Amino acid sequence: GQTECSGVATINTIERNKISTIGFTIPGAETRLSAEGEIQLRGGHVFKGYWNNPAKTAETLTEDGWLRTGDVGKVDNEGFYTITGRIKDIIITAGGKNITPAEIESALKFSPYVSDAVVIGDKRKYLTCLIMIDQENVENFAQERRIPFSDFASLCAAPEVVALIGEEVAKVNKQFARVEQVKDFRLINILLTAEDDELTPTMKLKRSFVEEKHKGLIDSMYRSEAA
Structure with missing residues (x-):
C-alpha cells in the first residue's frame, strides 16, 4: 500500500471478498471518491504531512485531511472498491x-x-x-x-x-x-x-x-x- 496510508485501508477477507477489487473499507478508516473519481482515504492510519514540506503536504492532503491516492476507481453497492487507473492519466x-x-x-x-x-x-x-x-x-x-x-x-x-x-x-x-x-x-x-x-x-x-x-x-x- 501507499506509505502515506501507513498500511491498508481496504481489505478482502475469506468471508467477504470480490475478485478484481481492492476490497471494502476496514473498520476505523474512511474511503470516498472525489468528484473526479479519485479514491481518497482518511483516518488515524493516514499520515499528518511531509516533514518541513507544507507545499507537498497541501498537494497530497485535502484541507479536511483526506489523502489523495492518485488512483481512480469505482465502488459498488456493497462497498467494494476497484482501481481503474491513475488520476494523472x-x-x-x-x-x-x-x-x-x-x-x-x-x-x-x-x-x-x-x-x-x-x-x-x-x-x-x-x-x-x-x-x-x-x-x-x-x-x-x-x-x-x-x-x-x-x-x-x-x-x-x-x-x-x-x-x-x-x-x-x-x-x-x-x-x-x-x-x-x-x-x-x-x-x-x-x-x-x-x-x-x-x-x-x-x-x-x-x-x-x-x-x-x-x-x-x-x-x-x-x-x-x-x-
Missing part, C-alpha cells in the same frame, strides 16, 4: 467528459492479437488508439491465411491484419458508452524490446513518450477534426 475530452483510458486499454489487451494499447483523446472530440500487436499470434494468423509479409512493419501494414485489429476494437467498443468508444486506431509498426525508451521494464508502453514520438500517427487520426 485521465482524459478530458473536448466535450468535458472524464475518461479513464486504462479501462479501455485493459479491455483491448484481452484480445490475443493485442500486446498493448494507448488510448488518445485529451482535449479531442473523440478517442483514438495506438496499438502494439502481439507478434506471435498475428504472425500465426497471417501464415494460416497465407497473407504475405516480410517483416514486422509489413505485417502491420497488411490490410487483413488491420481489419483483424479493427474487429477487435469493435468488440471492445460494445462494452463502453459512445463517448468512450475508440473511433480510429493505428498500429505501431516497430517491434519494441525492453531496451527501447517507449517501454517500461515490464514491457508496457509509456503513455507520454509514445504520444510524443508518434505524434504524426496521432494527428493523422484527427485530420477530419481539424477540417
Whole structure:
C-alpha cells in the first residue's frame, strides 16, 4: 500500500471478498471518491504531512485531511472498491467528459492479437488508439491465411491484419458508452524490446513518450477534426 496510508485501508477477507477489487473499507478508516473519481482515504492510519514540506503536504492532503491516492476507481453497492487507473492519466475530452483510458486499454489487451494499447483523446472530440500487436499470434494468423509479409512493419501494414485489429476494437467498443468508444486506431509498426525508451521494464508502453514520438500517427487520426 501507499506509505502515506501507513498500511491498508481496504481489505478482502475469506468471508467477504470480490475478485478484481481492492476490497471494502476496514473498520476505523474512511474511503470516498472525489468528484473526479479519485479514491481518497482518511483516518488515524493516514499520515499528518511531509516533514518541513507544507507545499507537498497541501498537494497530497485535502484541507479536511483526506489523502489523495492518485488512483481512480469505482465502488459498488456493497462497498467494494476497484482501481481503474491513475488520476494523472485521465482524459478530458473536448466535450468535458472524464475518461479513464486504462479501462479501455485493459479491455483491448484481452484480445490475443493485442500486446498493448494507448488510448488518445485529451482535449479531442473523440478517442483514438495506438496499438502494439502481439507478434506471435498475428504472425500465426497471417501464415494460416497465407497473407504475405516480410517483416514486422509489413505485417502491420497488411490490410487483413488491420481489419483483424479493427474487429477487435469493435468488440471492445460494445462494452463502453459512445463517448468512450475508440473511433480510429493505428498500429505501431516497430517491434519494441525492453531496451527501447517507449517501454517500461515490464514491457508496457509509456503513455507520454509514445504520444510524443508518434505524434504524426496521432494527428493523422484527427485530420477530419481539424477540417
